[in-house]
Amino acid sequence: MIDRTAFLTAAAALLGDRGITTDPELVEPWLTDWRGRFTGRALALASPADTRQVAALVALCAAHGVPIVPQGGNSGMSGGATPDASGTAIILSLRRMTAIRAFDPAARQITCEAGLVLQTLHELVAEQGLRFPLTLGGKGSANVGGLIATNAGGTQVLRHGSMRAQVLGLEAVMADGSVFDALVPLKKDNRGFDLKQLLIGSEGTLGIITAATLRLMPAVAERRVVWVGLPSLGAARTLLLHCEAAAGAALEGFEVMPQVTLDDVLDHLPGARAPLDAPHPWHALIELVAESGRADQLGDLADTMLESAFEAGLLDDAVVAANETQAEAFWLLRDSIAPAERAKGPAVQHDISVPVAQMPAFVETAVPLIEAAWPGTQALAFGHLGDGNVHFHVIAPRGVEASAWQQGDGKAISAQVHDLVTQWHGSISAEHGIGQLKRDELGRLGDPVHLALMRAVKQALDPHGLLNPGKLVPLASPVVNP
Amino acid sequence: MIDRTAFLTAAAALLGDRGITTDPELVEPWLTDWRGRFTGRALALASPADTRQVAALVALCAAHGVPIVPQGGNSGMSGGATPDASGTAIILSLRRMTAIRAFDPAARQITCEAGLVLQTLHELVAEQGLRFPLTLGGKGSANVGGLIATNAGGTQVLRHGSMRAQVLGLEAVMADGSVFDALVPLKKDNRGFDLKQLLIGSEGTLGIITAATLRLMPAVAERRVVWVGLPSLGAARTLLLHCEAAAGAALEGFEVMPQVTLDDVLDHLPGARAPLDAPHPWHALIELVAESGRADQLGDLADTMLESAFEAGLLDDAVVAANETQAEAFWLLRDSIAPAERAKGPAVQHDISVPVAQMPAFVETAVPLIEAAWPGTQALAFGHLGDGNVHFHVIAPRGVEASAWQQGDGKAISAQVHDLVTQWHGSISAEHGIGQLKRDELGRLGDPVHLALMRAVKQALDPHGLLNPGKLVPLASPVVNP
Numbered sequence: 004m005i006d007r008t009a010f011l012t013a014a015a016a017l018l019g020d021r022g023i024t025t026d027p028e029l030v031e032p033w034l035t036d037w038r039g040r041f042t043g044r045a046l047a048l049a050s051p052a053d054t055r056q057v058a059a060l061v062a063l064c065a066a067h068g069v070p071i072v073p074q075g076g077n078s079g080m081s082g083g084a085t086p087d088a089s090g091t092a093i094i095l096s097l098r099r100m101t102a103i104r105a106f107d108p109a110a111r112q113i114t115c116e117a118g119l120v121l122q123t124l125h126e127l128v129a130e131q132g133l134r135f136p137l138t139l140g141g142k143g144s145a146n147v148g149g150l151i152a153t154n155a156g157g158t159q160v161l162r163h164g165s166m167r168a169q170v171l172g173l174e175a176v177m178a179d180g181s182v183f184d185a186l187v188p189l190k191k192d193n194r195g196f197d198l199k200q201l202l203i204g205s206e207g208t209l210g211i212i213t214a215a216t217l218r219l220m221p222a223v224a225e226r227r228v229v230w231v232g233l234p235s236l237g238a239a240r241t242l243l244l245h246c247e248a249a250a251g252a253a254l255e256g257f258e259v260m261p262q263v264t265l266d267d268v269l270d271h272l273p274g275a276r277a278p279l280d281a282p283h284p285w286h287a288l289i290e291l292v293a294e295s296g297r298a299d300q301l302g303d304l305a306d307t308m309l310e311s312a313f314e315a316g317l318l319d320d321a322v323v324a325a326n327e328t329q330a331e332a333f334w335l336l337r338d339s340i341a342p343a344e345r346a347k348g349p350a351v352q353h354d355i356s357v358p359v360a361q362m363p364a365f366v367e368t369a370v371p372l373i374e375a376a377w378p379g380t381q382a383l384a385f386g387h388l389g390d391g392n393v394h395f396h397v398i399a400p401r402g403v404e405a406s407a408w409q410q411g412d413g414k415a416i417s418a419q420v421h422d423l424v425t426q427w428h429g430s431i432s433a434e435h436g437i438g439q440l441k442r443d444e445l446g447r448l449g450d451p452v453h454l455a456l457m458r459a460v461k462q463a464l465d466p467h468g469l470l471n472p473g474k475l476v477p478l479a480s481p482v483v484n485p
Numbered sequence: 486m487i488d489r490t491a492f493l494t495a496a497a498a499l500l501g502d503r504g505i506t507t508d509p510e511l512v513e514p515w516l517t518d519w520r521g522r523f524t525g526r527a528l529a530l531a532s533p534a535d536t537r538q539v540a541a542l543v544a545l546c547a548a549h550g551v552p553i554v555p556q557g558g559n560s561g562m563s564g565g566a567t568p569d570a571s572g573t574a575i576i577l578s579l580r581r582m583t584a585i586r587a588f589d590p591a592a593r594q595i596t597c598e599a600g601l602v603l604q605t606l607h608e609l610v611a612e613q614g615l616r617f618p619l620t621l622g623g624k625g626s627a628n629v630g631g632l633i634a635t636n637a638g639g640t641q642v643l644r645h646g647s648m649r650a651q652v653l654g655l656e657a658v659m660a661d662g663s664v665f666d667a668l669v670p671l672k673k674d675n676r677g678f679d680l681k682q683l684l685i686g687s688e689g690t691l692g693i694i695t696a697a698t699l700r701l702m703p704a705v706a707e708r709r710v711v712w713v714g715l716p717s718l719g720a721a722r723t724l725l726l727h728c729e730a731a732a733g734a735a736l737e738g739f740e741v742m743p744q745v746t747l748d749d750v751l752d753h754l755p756g757a758r759a760p761l762d763a764p765h766p767w768h769a770l771i772e773l774v775a776e777s778g779r780a781d782q783l784g785d786l787a788d789t790m791l792e793s794a795f796e797a798g799l800l801d802d803a804v805v806a807a808n809e810t811q812a813e814a815f816w817l818l819r820d821s822i823a824p825a826e827r828a829k830g831p832a833v834q835h836d837i838s839v840p841v842a843q844m845p846a847f848v849e850t851a852v853p854l855i856e857a858a859w860p861g862t863q864a865l866a867f868g869h870l871g872d873g874n875v876h877f878h879v880i881a882p883r884g885v886e887a888s889a890w891q892q893g894d895g896k897a898i899s900a901q902v903h904d905l906v907t908q909w910h911g912s913i914s915a916e917h918g919i920g921q922l923k924r925d926e927l928g929r930l931g932d933p934v935h936l937a938l939m940r941a942v943k944q945a946l947d948p949h950g951l952l953n954p955g956k957l958v959p960l961a962s963p964v965v966n967p
Binding site: 110153154156167181182183184189190192194205209251294358430431434445450452457460463464 | 635664665669671673674675676677679687730734782838911932946958
């Protein structure tokens, strides 16, 4: 039994007045995840000022048996930063920890604390002619610690990799309050297990990320954005291989959507126009970029790439954005898919991946299968073809009651989609993570050897289970009596 | 107490006659590491034919309490594949497992078993116009499993990263004989801890790597090799930043050596000539490459990069290899440093890294410090400046007796070098690994939090300590009575 008063008194002594609160008005905004699917309760909201305070607080929690839910921008997709209903856990917000500890533009490295917001990071490094090569819709709230804890993705993974690829160094507070310091970036270091990699993507279940050293890239000087019409998703995959060969490192993005999704976006966006005159079964949005000093060749590169694709019969039609305004208009169509689909009514969404080469066949198998099994539904796949990652939405039949459908058919559809993905050796969470949303599905479908190893590592690093309990790591299978 | 006979009988039943032997003539070649520093004994040499056999053998070892020393090409630098003197362990050689399970040239991916030799891999993918972007001196014996288990480096890490960056998927047999299957390459997969990353670089102490899916690159169509004379190592670092900015992804290698090292190589290599007319305090070997379809711009790129470097005063002299023969002659100078230094007499070698920006200051501090403390020694640093990784050799005074010096002053010098590197937040093993050679040094100098986490992970995944005992993971500090 937690001695609530003793714990809170000791925590206040460690963190000061600004550092911890039980005021319901201050705590309440952080008890619900941003998609509004999960709401919990918390013993308190702690907001330490620095790593030393985090370490002291975690040690105090360990001594009192108080569970900890680390929270960054609270804009995750899987409820990973939302406490459970018991009210025994504290929320440990990293929001106050936004210091830049070091910034070396020549080496293209920055060391910052976990609470730094992604958009602030973008702006900060842009002042030095650099960029941080990862972005996503929630950049105004997502922060560095949460991005690392969830190994966030986005639309630039094709060229630059996910968050894991950006992390050169890491600092984290472990379950006993000790500080794991691997912040100094060494390009080569073979002194044993790469524990940093274990923390990336662990969703706060193994340690609390407090700071990181990140790699930066030269700023983009120019881009070419191309919209392409295609006969099939298989043709899109062939075109992708062509573009990778022709454009090499200049290929920054390759996003796909079917005609029906483009139509939904055009219906939803006032004044929006289709980039191509005629409809096509599939569309691809391709972005090429050049860093400063190499921009003059970009136009030629795009032209050559498209001409050879035309000649090889790899596409039906294509248009290059004439200027930056048009380029932004093309991207707006892509970025408006989520709101456009939401406007159509209730749906269940799946963030899935399969090996890139198999994605066309997977979509061509899964879409008719789902639509046949649940008449009146519409299944759509769109997104990051180059990463083998599509967002697979299944829209409810017209007129159903949202909540009942989502709890009934919606759940059954999700289970079916996850079964299919697993049969295709894919992932039920490509970039959004597991959190509490998919933990049971991971337990149901995960490879038993993987699950056993995850549980062994969790037990080793957090033996009392105080770090983000109920998230990510599936419960061991219940013993079933015969 | 191991029941030797029962174990060997059961193992022979599992593996067949070719799969296990105790014949001293067959076992003996694998009892000594290739540098000849460590020799052990073994209960038997097992050579399973496939993953199923590895799994069965490991389960049998677990049941009988038989330790396992996994061995690839037996060309590691740190004695990581050599058994201890007790003779209780088996050597588990992956040499027979060389199958190519899948090869997709379009996707630039290959799935092969652990025993495939690096040079064979190079040749195999070259037939399809591709390359595997990692190479090193021991490529004729080093195999895929060992390269992954040690996270091998080499001269192409600057552009392509070490072995970790090449591994898209992995299969390994865990301590209980279960098979961890993460071979299918998913570009995005956020289903929890990335256990694959934990196995990479774990030197066989957490699991036995049996197969991997590797990324491939387009073959190099053309290269430009440049030799540069420089006033200081700091100037080399400035030039490196310039080349990174000017050449971007075309910069494939950036190696450095001081004049004294070049002189040693010229003395050692019959008929070799210095690339530049005059001596310079430091030299850099720079390689730019272009993949097919982009070769025509490479000459311009090299010229522009060098001209702007000259204008900015970043180098004293430079020569571009006129043809491939001269390019190979330049690289031969670099590749002959190790034999040239060996020919000079006894030395102690250190494979160290510090943050790239600090490497010049580190070398300028360490060289005079070591030479002053041990009069008559000569300290040299050369190698992969772009990776912050130099090989730091300290050559014995003339006329000393090799073995006595290495055991006495040599050990003291190594301890001093490792102390210095640790003070500079660097690594005592940049690319060669820990093995048995540096385990005690890692125990002495490693961060206590890192060491505690390593031990916890080791205990969780190999609770009976049967996987490569005595390697990598330092013993817990002995309890000292006051």
